[in-house]
Amino acid sequence: MRLSHGFVRGEALSCIYHGWSYDASGRCVRIPAHPNLTPGQSICVATRAVDETGGIIWLAEERPEAPVPRLAGLSPVRSLTVDAPLPAVEAAAGAKADAVGHIARTDGAPGFLLAAQPDRRTLVHVLVAEAAGPAERVAASRAAEALRRAAEAIREEIAA
Numbered sequence: 570m571r572l573s574h575g576f577v578r579g580e581a582l583s584c585i586y587h588g589w590s591y592d593a594s595g596r597c598v599r600i601p602a603h604p605n606l607t608p609g610q611s612i613c614v615a616t617r618a619v620d621e622t623g624g625i626i627w628l629a630e631e632r633p634e635a636p637v638p639r640l641a642g643l644s645p646v647r648s649l650t651v652d653a654p655l656p657a658v659e660a661a662a663g664a665k666a667d668a669v670g671h672i673a674r675t676d677g678a679p680g681f682l683l684a685a686q687p688d689r690r691t692l693v694h695v696l697v698a699e700a701a702g703p704a705e706r707v708a709a710s711r712a713a714e715a716l717r718r719a720a721e722a723i724r725e726e727i728a729a
Contacts, residue, residue, distance in 0.1 A: 572614060625682065625694065638669050643680060646695040646709050651717045653724035655685040658693065661719035671696075679709035681716070693717070 570586040577583070581590035581598055589608075590599035597612035618632040624645045627637040651658055659665050662681060664672045670683040682694040695713045697705055 638671075640671065640680075640682070640696060642699055643696040644699045644701065645682075646679070646697055646706050647713065648692060648694045649713055649717060650686070651691045651693055651720050653691060653720040654689045655683055655691045657723040657727065658683055658691045658716065658720040660723050661716050679712050681713070691720070 570584065572582060572584055572591070575583050575585045578590060581592055583590045583599075588599075588601040589597055589612075591614055592598050593616075595613045595616040596610070597608035597614075600606055600608055618629045620627045620637045622637050622639050623641075623643065625640065653661075655666070658681075659672070662672050664674075666672050666681075666683045672681045672683065674680050680696040682696060684692040684694075686692055693713060693716065695709050697709045701709070
């Protein structure tokens with residue numbers, strides 16, 4: 570069970586399966602089945618550099634030298650995983666992502682923040698103007714689903 574399915578209890582992230590709890594440094598601090606045991610230093614999980622700005626959570630293997638970008642004026646709507654590599658998603662969007670993975674749109678369409686995944690999938694974060702109302706947010710979500718279908722169709726064409 571991935572720790573991302575866990576929950577926060579106090580100042581620790583707890584595994585939903587075993588209940589083991591880890592502090593911000595990744596060290597195990599509590600094993601519910603053995604409440605009187607102090608977990609050893611070797612019981613730990615890998616940690617990543619994490620930063621939140623503008624409602625978007627940025628993750629990196631190591632602490633980046635530059636601060637994470639602030640996508641001014643944009644608000645996240647939703648995220649989805651596309652079963653296609655990043656170039657197929659860019660082709661479906663009709664635009665290339667910049668250095669941080671952002672596809673900015675000037676035609677009123679939603680913007681996308683793309684993150685290539687190791688399994689030839691792409692994580693897509695849907696962005697709209699901060700002032701967007703419910704109708705625009707629903708339309709952006711539907712546009713993301715259309716993007717997903719188009720990118721996965723392109724992936725199939727490439728594979729054929």
